[in-house]
Amino acid sequence: MEWGRETGPFLLPSASHICGAMQSLVTRFHLLLLSVTLAITGVGFFRIDPAYVFAAHWSGSSPDWLWPRSALLVAPLLQALLVASFFLLGRMLTRNHFAKSQHILDPALSLLMAVIASTQLGLLLTGIGSDLDFVRFTGFVLSLVLVVLGVVLYEAERHTYAGLRMPWPIASDRAWQLVHRLAGATCVLAGVGLAVAAWLDVGAGLLVSAFAIALVLPPVVAGLATLALRRQ
Numbered sequence: 001m002e003w004g005r006e007t008g009p010f011l012l013p014s015a016s017h018i019c020g021a022m023q024s025l026v027t028r029f030h031l032l033l034l035s036v037t038l039a040i041t042g043v044g045f046f047r048i049d050p051a052y053v054f055a056a057h058w059s060g061s062s063p064d065w066l067w068p069r070s071a072l073l074v075a076p077l078l079q080a081l082l083v084a085s086f087f088l089l090g091r092m093l094t095r096n097h098f099a100k101s102q103h104i105l106d107p108a109l110s111l112l113m114a115v116i117a118s119t120q121l122g123l124l125l126t127g128i129g130s131d132l133d134f135v136r137f138t139g140f141v142l143s144l145v146l147v148v149l150g151v152v153l154y155e156a157e158r159h160t161y162a163g164l165r166m167p168w169p170i171a172s173d174r175a176w177q178l179v180h181r182l183a184g185a186t187c188v189l190a191g192v193g194l195a196v197a198a199w200l201d202v203g204a205g206l207l208v209s210a211f212a213i214a215l216v217l218p219p220v221v222a223g224l225a226t227l228a229l230r231r232q
Helices: 015-023 028-047 069-092 095-127 134-155 173-200 204-228
Strands: 053-059 062-068
Touching (some): 028 069, 095 204
16 A cells, blocks of 8 residues: 555555456456356256257247257357457457457456356246246347447447447547447347347247347447548
8 A cells, every 4th residue: 555645545456466357358247157157057958858959930830940958058158258259359458458448348248248148048948948038038138238338329429438449540530420320320220120029029049140140230330330431
């Protein structure tokens, strides 16, 4: 602890703590979500009959797209891949880029991990015969999150906390505004489309595919827009 001349005591973390913990995008919360998904997967393999198949899509009154019980392995593997990817990304970023992008990448990883864990819980509930369609519930919640995020991005102003962070700069205020409005509109459209898919009950297969599209499309659009408008 050291004392400032005017404002009082300051707690100064060690240099090793700054270089280590603060330079990682993976937090204990992310590891907790991975642990929860692993636990759900274990319960699924214990409670769900090995011959059970998930009806991923229905054609009339009969399923035409089936997932075997082993589909439960996809969620923890995907989460482990995300954790490893974000951990490596955090190590590769410079301190400056890390400081500017952490408040975007950290919640982005949290959202991805939470959606996967929630979907896995939905599959477990379906497999044990529950009437609660948690996959559709996840769709409605995610659609609301995307719409709110889209509004925030659309209305964001430059030099504020809310905003995109890219590896390359956005040169002008006009380009910055165009990128954020395009990204915000994409988020809103993705959220609305996801809500419609959940409302129509298109099946777990198409709904999970819609989750992936809705989460990937906005950052891809934002990235392409920033590249296209770099010189404006």
